[in-house]
Amino acid sequence: MITKASTIIELTVRNHPGVMSHITGLFSRRGFNLEGILCAQIGGGRQSRMYLLVKRDGRIPQIIKQLQKLCDVVEIVLREDYDHTLFDRMHELVKRKS
Amino acid sequence: MKYSGAEIIIRLLERQGITIIPGIPGGANLPLYDALYKSRKIRHILARHEQGAGFIAQGMARSSGRAAVCFATSGPGATNLITAIADAKLDSIPIIAITGQVPTACLGTDAFQEVDTYGLTLPITKHNFLVRSAKELLRVIPEAFTIAESGRPGPVVIDVPKDVQSETIEVPAWPAVGKPCPGKPLDKSILRGMASVINSAKQPLLYIGGGIVHSASRESLCVLAKKNSIPVASTLMGLGGFPPDDPLWLGMLGMHGAAGTNRLLNEADVLLAFGVRFDDRATGNIAKFCPRAKIIHIDIDDAEINKLRPSFRSANADIREALRYLVRFVHADPREQWMRRVQEMKPAVSLSKAGRSRHIHPREYITMVGMLTPADTIITTDVGQHQMWVAQYYPVRESRTFLTSGGLGTMGFGLPAAIGAGLANPGRRVVCFSGDGSLLMNIQELATLADLQSNVTVVVMNNRHLGLVRQQQELFYDRHYIASRFATNPDFCGLARKFGIRSYDLAGKKRPSAILKKALSGKGPCLINIPIDHTENVMPMVPPGAANHEMIGGNEQ
Numbered sequence: 001m002i003t004k005a006s007t008i009i010e011l012t013v014r015n016h017p018g019v020m021s022h023i024t025g026l027f028s029r030r031g032f033n034l035e036g037i038l039c040a041q042i043g044g045g046r047q048s049r050m051y052l053l054v055k056r057d058g059r060i061p062q063i064i065k066q067l068q069k070l071c072d073v074v075e076i077v078l079r080e081d082y083d084h085t086l087f088d089r090m091h092e093l094v095k096r097k098s
Numbered sequence: 099m100k101y102s103g104a105e106i107i108i109r110l111l112e113r114q115g116i117t118i119i120p121g122i123p124g125g126a127n128l129p130l131y132d133a134l135y136k137s138r139k140i141r142h143i144l145a146r147h148e149q150g151a152g153f154i155a156q157g158m159a160r161s162s163g164r165a166a167v168c169f170a171t172s173g174p175g176a177t178n179l180i181t182a183i184a185d186a187k188l189d190s191i192p193i194i195a196i197t198g199q200v201p202t203a204c205l206g207t208d209a210f211q212e213v214d215t216y217g218l219t220l221p222i223t224k225h226n227f228l229v230r231s232a233k234e235l236l237r238v239i240p241e242a243f244t245i246a247e248s249g250r251p252g253p254v255v256i257d258v259p260k261d262v263q264s265e266t267i268e269v270p271a272w273p274a275v276g277k278p279c280p281g282k283p284l285d286k287s288i289l290r291g292m293a294s295v296i297n298s299a300k301q302p303l304l305y306i307g308g309g310i311v312h313s314a315s316r317e318s319l320c321v322l323a324k325k326n327s328i329p330v331a332s333t334l335m336g337l338g339g340f341p342p343d344d345p346l347w348l349g350m351l352g353m354h355g356a357a358g359t360n361r362l363l364n365e366a367d368v369l370l371a372f373g374v375r376f377d378d379r380a381t382g383n384i385a386k387f388c389p390r391a392k393i394i395h396i397d398i399d400d401a402e403i404n405k406l407r408p409s410f411r412s413a414n415a416d417i418r419e420a421l422r423y424l425v426r427f428v429h430a431d432p433r434e435q436w437m438r439r440v441q442e443m444k445p446a447v448s449l450s451k452a453g454r455s456r457h458i459h460p461r462e463y464i465t466m467v468g469m470l471t472p473a474d475t476i477i478t479t480d481v482g483q484h485q486m487w488v489a490q491y492y493p494v495r496e497s498r499t500f501l502t503s504g505g506l507g508t509m510g511f512g513l514p515a516a517i518g519a520g521l522a523n524p525g526r527r528v529v530c531f532s533g534d535g536s537l538l539m540n541i542q543e544l545a546t547l548a549d550l551q552s553n554v555t556v557v558v559m560n561n562r563h564l565g566l567v568r569q570q571q572e573l574f575y576d577r578h579y580i581a582s583r584f585a586t587n588p589d590f591c592g593l594a595r596k597f598g599i600r601s602y603d604l605a606g607k608k609r610p611s612a613i614l615k616k617a618l619s620g621k622g623p624c625l626i627n628i629p630i631d632h633t634e635n636v637m638p639m640v641p642p643g644a645a646n647h648e649m650i651g652g653n654e655q
Contacts, residue, residue: 018228021220029221065401071225071245 006035007060008082011050011067012075015041019072023050026070032063036087047074053087103232104133104263107196110239112139113275116167118521120145120154124171125211127198129263131169143521144549146542148175150514152182153540155193157518160501161476163312165192165246166518172198173211176257177218181508184222186253188505189335190308192246193253195219201261202230215257224252232265240276247278250399251312281398281416286423292394292411293427299368299392301436302328305351307380308335308504309373309397309417316340316497318421319372325425327433328370329440331359333380335504336373338494345441352380353640354486357652358443360640363388364647365439371395373417376406377505386645396420457631458610460484460559461491466611467529467557468493470618475499476519476528480512480536483565486636488531510539513556517543520552527553527618534560534587544597547623555618556594556625561632562587569635573650574642583632594625601625 013019020039027034036053054063060078067073101109107130111119120143123131134142145151148170158166170179176197186193200209216228225245227238235258242254296302310319316339323330323346330340331351340347348359360382363369369391374380381387384406392410395403400414413420464487473495479485479502494500501519503511516530537558547554568582591601601624602617604610610628617626637651 018216018220018226021217025220062401062405069224069399069401 005056006053006084007056008079009052009054009064009067010077010079011052011073012042013048013050014072014074015045015048016072019048022070022072023052023067026066027063030066032059038086051079051082053084099269100266101232101269102129102133102263103229103235103258103265103267104129105136106232106235106267106269107239107258107263108133108137108140109272110235111167112137113272114165114240114243115275116140118143118158119167119169120151120518121169122148122151122171122175123169124175124198126172126200126260127169127175127196127258127263129260130196130198130258133263142169143517143546145514146545147540148178149182149510150517150540150543150546152179152193152195153185153511153514154518154521154543154546155195156182156186156191156511157478157501157515157520158522159186159191159193159518160189160515161498161519162522163314163498165194165243165251166522167194167196170195170197171211172200172215173213175211176213176215180218180222181506183219183253183255185503185506185508185511187222187224189503190251190312191253192251194242194246195253195255197255197257198263199228199257199259202259203261205259215255219255219257222253223255226255226257228257229259229262232262232267235262236269236273240273243276244279249279249281281419284415284419284423285413288411288413289420289423290427292413293424295368295392295394295411296326296328296370296424297429297431301366301439302326302368302370303363303366303391304328304330304370304372305333305363305374305380306330306336306339306372307333307374310336310339311373311497313373313398313416313418314497315373315418315421318418318425320344322421322425322428326428326431327437329362331355331363333374333377333504334489334502337489337500338497342493342495348440350489352382352646354490354636354638355640355646356490357638357649360638360646360649360652362440362443364390366391368392368394371397371409373397375399375402381407382640382646382648383644386647457629457634459634460487460628460630463557463559463610463614463628464488464491464531466614467618470611470615471527471529473499474526476501476516476523476526478502478512478516478519478528478530480530480532480539481507481509482533482536483561483569483634483636484531484533484536484559486566487559490636509536512536513540513547514543516554516556517547517550517552520550520554524552527555529618530554530556532556532558533565534558534562534584534590535564537590538588541593544594544599544625548598551622553621554623556623558590558625558627559630560587560590560627561630561634563632565632565634566636568632569639572635573639590625590627599623599625601627603627605629
């Protein structure tokens with residue numbers, strides 16, 4: 001169960017095959033926790049929107065600063081106005097398909 | 099006009115002002131070399147190992163401040179470059195590595211000499227590209243220069259599949275040359291706030307790092323330090339950022355810093371952290387670093403601010419810009435009391451003189467080289483005891499004349515970096531201080547040096563050991579010496595001669611200075627072998643994890 005102890009970082013990134021590695025690689029090598037990811041292309045495929053679910057703790061400013069340094073990151077917004085149950089209901093994505 | 103991807107790369111590099119490219123050709127970058135064959139502006143330097151090519155590029159970039167380029171083929175060519183790229187990342191050095199890759203259609207098939215260069219270099223570059231069409235090159239090449247040289251500099255990798263190099267496209271117009279982006283405008287009120295903290299400080303101290311060198315701030319830093327009487331301690335990367343003969347100069351701080359300097363840091367009430375990242379080798383146990391001091395942190399990389407140590411005032415800015423205002427806002431202050439205290443500690447600043455044996459202490463040779471060479475001589479080092487002795491005793495008199503692998507600590511850096519420094523600075527002398535362990539890690543580049551016949555002098559501090567490992571085993575592992583003594587030791591002078599390089603051996607020589615003088619004044623490359631005692635340790639030393647003032651050997655003055 002994901003609760004309000006988490007927060008969402010909304011990223012707009014340049015869309016290309018390596019961009020996901022750039023984001024997840026940053027989290028793993030700097031030891032930042034990443035609780036969930038939602039990602040899809042926007043704007044006709046030139047960009048992607050990523051929602052990163054992260055623990056709300058003292059490391060968020062550092063995470064944001066490190067993300068800002070990535071050349072593929074176009075915009076970062078810290079979102080409090082999100083429905084965290086979406087991450088809990090991810091399985092519905094597949095169920096609906098069948 | 100129609101151009102191939104390879105021709106586009108070469109033309110764009112020429113337009114960027116690149117005139118020298120070290121590298122090694124192979125199957126996957128042959129189209130690129132074929133395009134280079136036709137270039138009249140770019141000279142290729144054939145290294146003997148891709149790591150050598152990477153460090154040659156680093157030597158060019160570190161000594162000039164401009165981005166340098168190197169080439170390697172796919173697979174092993176790219177993996178051999180990895181260490182030099184990671185090294186550039188940790189020391190913020192702008193190099194651009196252009197690697198060949200298997201054709202796009204073969205990507206992901208485990209083709210011959212295929213490796214995921216993009217994936218491998220992702221965590222060790224400022225940015226990297228896998229180029230998928232010749233057209234993309236028109237954007238990627240200038241952008242790579244912009245990224246490498248903007249803000250905090252860093253390495254960029256451009257991986258180019260062979261078919262992209264061969265693909266021919268119409269180029270209607272060449273893109274603009276990639277230039278560093280201007281920084282964001284400064285908030286002067288923040289600098290006024292900083293100045294008032296400095297003005298009301300009793301015992302301020304400057305802690306400078308590589309950012310001073312990268313931003314060419316040496317002169318304005320001197321003005322600030324003198325105007326307000328602030329003593330200056332430097333990290334390894336900041337050496338050259340302040341004149342070593344100035345009374346305010348405290349030398350290096352940290353693990354092998356001067357004892358008095360580390361103690362003074364403990365007394366500072368305001369610490370001006372300019373172009374530094376609070377690296378553990380500089381701060382020791384960070385919780386006990388400058389416990390009394392309010393931190394004023396200025397760095398070009400916002401992520402460094404408050405990363406390891408919360409600051410009292412901070413600015414994400416180019417130091418040179420910030421200094422322009424700080425110099426104006428800070429009052430002139432002789433700080434007589436603080437200056438007396440600093441001078442009192444100064445005898446302790448001069449490092450331990452106690453030698454252990456009948457051998458001449460390595461510092462004597464380093465001081466001699468310092469006296470025999472002009473101020474613009476470029477020094478490179480390898481990694482280990484000799485590196486720390488050079489950092490402690492060599493007077494680095496100008497910015498960008500001390501090239502050393504600080505962050506990654508790569509043995510094998512010194513010789514190729516010296517070759518690169520020589521290429522980028524024709525007419526200037528380059529001295530590479532190395533150890534017998536380090537030099538062997540890229541000894542093959544003596545062949546490249548012989549090709550070039552540049553004025554590079556390699557000084558081998560030969561103790562037949564991995565000295566700094568031996569030292570740590572002595573101090574922290576109950577003298578359990580394992581794998582730190584070499585069973586055999588090659589004849590370095592003989593080796594150099596066989597490579598076609600002049601050499602001198604100081605073993606048993608009564609007047610080493612005369613030989614050093616001869617070696618440092620002759621034309622062309624040479625190597626000097628200096629036997630030193632393996633029991634000699636680098637002192638003082640802060641044990642890993644301890645506070646800076648808890649150093650070993652800090653009292654033997």
